[in-house]
Amino acid sequence: MNNLTNLTKLQIIELYACTRCGECANWCPAVDAYQDNKISPAEKIIKLRRILEGKDVENEEFAEAIFNCTTCGRCYEVCPVGIRCHELWPAVRARLLEKGYGPVEKIIELRETIEKLHNPFGLPMEDRNKWIDKDIFMEKAEIALFIGCELAYRVKPMAIGAVKVLKKSGIKFVLCDDEWCCGFPLYILGDRSDVLKKEIEHNIQIFERIGVKKVAPYCPCCYAIMKKVWKSFNGDRLPFEVVHILKIIADLVKDGKIKFKKPFYGKVVYHDPCYLSRGWEYGNNIIEEPREILRSIRGVELVELPESKKLSRCPGSGGGIRRANPDLSEKMAEQFFDMLRGVDFDVLLTSCPAVNERLNFIMEKKGYEIRVMDILEFASLHI
Numbered sequence: 001m002n003n004l005t006n007l008t009k010l011q012i013i014e015l016y017a018c019t020r021c022g023e024c025a026n027w028c029p030a031v032d033a034y035q036d037n038k039i040s041p042a043e044k045i046i047k048l049r050r051i052l053e054g055k056d057v058e059n060e061e062f063a064e065a066i067f068n069c070t071t072c073g074r075c076y077e078v079c080p081v082g083i084r085c086h087e088l089w090p091a092v093r094a095r096l097l098e099k100g101y102g103p104v105e106k107i108i109e110l111r112e113t114i115e116k117l118h119n120p121f122g123l124p125m126e127d128r129n130k131w132i133d134k135d136i137f138m139e140k141a142e143i144a145l146f147i148g149c150e151l152a153y154r155v156k157p158m159a160i161g162a163v164k165v166l167k168k169s170g171i172k173f174v175l176c177d178d179e180w181c182c183g184f185p186l187y188i189l190g191d192r193s194d195v196l197k198k199e200i201e202h203n204i205q206i207f208e209r210i211g212v213k214k215v216a217p218y219c220p221c222c223y224a225i226m227k228k229v230w231k232s233f234n235g236d237r238l239p240f241e242v243v244h245i246l247k248i249i250a251d252l253v254k255d256g257k258i259k260f261k262k263p264f265y266g267k268v269v270y271h272d273p274c275y276l277s278r279g280w281e282y283g284n285n286i287i288e289e290p291r292e293i294l295r296s297i298r299g300v301e302l303v304e305l306p307e308s309k310k311l312s313r314c315p316g317s318g319g320g321i322r323r324a325n326p327d328l329s330e331k332m333a334e335q336f337f338d339m340l341r342g343v344d345f346d347v348l349l350t351s352c353p354a355v356n357e358r359l360n361f362i363m364e365k366k367g368y369e370i371r372v373m374d375i376l377e378f379a380s381l382h383i
């Protein structure tokens with residue numbers, strides 16, 4: 001009966017719970033960008049049911065639809081029965097890849113790159129930690145920062161800002177000089193190879209070895225895979241707690257251990273990353289923390305985007321879309337800029353390196369001029 005053997009029972013129940021109300025398609029930024037109902041969750045669900053029942057088979061067109069998604073999860077937020085397409089599609093991708101459908105060559109290339117260099121960009125391992133002050137390597141501390149590839153190689157101001165703000169608080173923390181890819185780029189594209197396992201196991205072992213109680217990632221994708229997936233590679237437990245850095249910093253601000261002395265008199269918008277703001281099941285809902293940090297900077301006038309918090313709009317950054325379908329990714333980023341029209345602000349802040357990269361990429365390509373910064377980079381300028 002089950003032709004999609006890797007789906008869980010709950011996922012199969014979800015497929016049959018769909019009422020075809022169409023609300024997901026109204027909110028899906030990928031459907032909006034392509035104006036193509038074939039990629040709407042409801043259409044994919046109907047096809048999946050047919051495959052399960054043996055009335056249809058996977059093909060290249062279906063694989064394309066399944067990969068045309070950033071796993072942003074906005075469809076889940078509006079779905080009246082709570083179908084978690086952001087989890088369904090990665091599972092279906094794994095099955096499709098096994099059968100040779102989807103961007104197979106791109107994923108094999110990614111796997112080989114990560115296996116060799118432990119980052120998805122093909123950059124040398126020795127360049128990974130070049131931005132770091134050597135004095136915070138491997139001291140004894142209860143908290144370790146997990147920097148992640150995108151911050152280490154591409155959006156260094158995020159990493160530098162986070163370290164500067166944490167240093168000011170006086171709490172002890174460490175950075176690990178042998179961090180590998182968190183595994184998210186492979187996992188989300190459906191790659192379940194040994195490379196994924198090796199990257200995750202290595203990271204768990206190094207943090208266990210240095211004996212920290214908490215590991216604090218910044219990148220929302222690192223955070224998601226650490227919270228949701230890592231323990232399944234370690235006997236269903238992690239030897240440390242995973243806490244997002246914005247939560248740690250917001251608590252330090254509340255306790256008066258971080259004070260911002262330099263004001264910023266201007267209008268600030270904050271873009272909520274999908275993997276931090278949506279009400280999924282792994283303890284995210286990190287919505288108020290960034291706003292609390294910003295409100296504690298004198299002069300900041302916080303302006304909300306028309307699509308924010310749990311319904312924030314993905315600008316085509318996540319779910320492996322930049323690799324799987326750069327065209328869709330760019331169109332989604334342009335639509336994000338359309339949303340910004342009419343919003344009066346001086347600086348747009350985010351806490352997602354992929355969003356940061358995407359917005360800067362489109363600005364350069366299209367000649368748009370807005371000021372985009374990471375929230376902790378911004379905070380570090382006012383400390």
Ligand code: SF4
Binds near residue numbers: 018025041042081082
């Ligand atoms: S919102 Fe949920 S129930 Fe409605 S069509 Fe989409 S997946 Fe189905």
Ligand code: SF4
Binds near residue numbers: 028029041068074
């Ligand atoms: S996860 Fe996001 S991009 Fe994917 S189908 Fe849902 S709303 Fe669309």
